[in-house]
Amino acid sequence: MQAVQHGRFADPAVEARFQETARALRLPFVRIYGVLFMLVALAYSIANPIFVSPEDTARLALLFGCMLILAGAYIASTFWDGYVARPGLDFAALLGIVFLLGHINLILFDELIALQEEMHAVGVMNRLAVSAFAAVALASRPRLFALWLLLDLTVFLSTVLPVQSHGAGLWYALLSYLSGAGIMLAINFAIDRSSRGAFALAEALEAERAKNEELVYNMLPHAAVERIRDGRVVADSYADASVIFIDMVGFTNLAKRVSPGHLVELLNAFFNHADRCAADHGVEKVKTIGDAYLAIAGGNVVSGNSADAAIAFARAVLEGVGELQRVAGTEVGLRVGIHSGPVVGGVIGATRMAYDYWGETVNMAARLESTAPVNGIAISESSWLRANDRSGFGAPHNEMLKGVGETCVYHAGPAPAAVTLPEISRVA
Known part of the structure; x- marks a missing residue:
């Protein structure tokens, strides 16, 4: 009052x-x-x-x-x-x-x-x-x-x-x-x-x-909120999107060595850094899954070339690895997988609602991540063909992906650690 x-x-x-x-x-x-x-x-x-x-x-x-x-x-x-x-x-x-x-x-x-x-x-x-x-x-x-x-x-x-x-x-x-x-x-x-x-x-x-309203819009896209208020079903189709899946290497072993408070601070630093990079490059954060970060270019957030936006976002996130290692006090690595193709997005359920994406493109990005070098990027052939900026990627080679089979993949090596994350006090 x-x-x-x-x-x-x-x-x-x-x-x-x-x-x-x-x-x-x-x-x-x-x-x-x-x-x-x-x-x-x-x-x-x-x-x-x-x-x-x-x-x-x-x-x-x-x-x-x-x-x-x-x-x-x-x-x-x-x-x-x-x-x-x-x-x-x-x-x-x-x-x-x-x-x-x-x-x-x-x-x-x-x-x-x-x-x-x-x-x-x-x-x-x-x-x-x-x-x-x-x-x-x-x-x-x-x-x-x-x-x-x-x-x-x-x-x-x-x-x-x-x-x-x-x-x-x-x-x-x-x-x-x-x-x-x-x-x-x-x-x-x-x-x-x-x-x-x-x-x-x-x-x-x-x-x-x-x-x-700010909290709701932080969880759901504006267009989705308006449709939910009107009682309409929220279901969208995107023909050309690029899904980015980022995972922390060796997180399970790291969780055994550090205190829970320290681990939470590390994840918070990682996710906050990724959120800022997403905002800077026109990429939409979808959700976090444990120590993994799922984002999409070309979905609700408008971007030009979705593959270029996804690659630029991934490189920006990898540039913060050095500071993540300083926060963790030990070696920390990230792997990034990117795949481009059609996706379906929408809101399901009536409680704890969130706008999510589904489809083979999402699954493919998660599979590609496991093939990426530590602090590197793995992209599919569809992303490589869509991208204008292909610098740093090596020659194509085939990888055996679980549930997919042999797939043509392009890898980019580790990025220099140049970005400084916000100062976070270390918990013993």
Whole structure:
């Protein structure tokens, strides 16, 4: 929840966002209130000629005309893009309306009072209607509304005192005005508090939603998430993808020699380095399987030549072997297998969902990895034919792959260890 200090959010950026949001949400109510006020003013204008003398009818027509123009201009200003950021428009317009209303009330009472000449302090057209209007329009600005009430009182006294004696009528009128103003101030404060509470809750929920969405998008492609939300099946076919399978050499023996914490740090360093290389080369991480890393070029992440992207990614990962050895404190090696061809991708199941890839291309990449030299790359003939950058690969030769048979394979030797991974403290 956002912290509040002295009636405002502690963070100025949050306060500004709240002011903009609150005023934007109140816009329909301000417009409706303004239209209702104009209709009331029109009703008074129609009734005036029936009860008021021709001379005062002309004066009232002028004042009501000014009030309608001012109220209409005020409502029109709410359709301006800059209105939300300018609460001074509400302040000035409503203060002007109150000023006109005070003079209208004096004329109306002069007409209605025949014997009791000292009732000017009592309003005929209720000022509280405008005060309620201001309480809503300035709800997120309680200090500005308090200032508006003070100026409204000043206008009230300046129009009444010259024609009203300091008797019981004035004091009762002041009590009536102040009690009404107090209620409007309380309403303004209540709207402000409830609005801030609702906004803070909405901000917290939005922050939590963003975290959850980031987590979901970290596990699933954006397009897949949209289809899952719509209840659709997520199944895709990619005709020309390159699958990369990277495995750590001698991991089982290494696990026997080092502590579990040290082993986790080593795997974390390896996977984080591979993640950065994948992001740099437009390759999509599919998953980790124990100490193995499976990635694909040409799947959900768009890449140009998938074979070139896969080879560049593999070389970048192998350049970090030297630092992995430093973290492990012993010899560490990686093998990479790459095969290009069609794959099928999609999401299966309803729990612990992940976007996965299937097909012979994936299996072939895993088989090729076992033939690669330590800290080297093995690619299939299909990847070699697709690739533009074939530097470093030797002559083709046949390898016997389990479940596949004799296969034409190209090998590239160990890469120089040039990349420095993030510093990781060694666990004894």
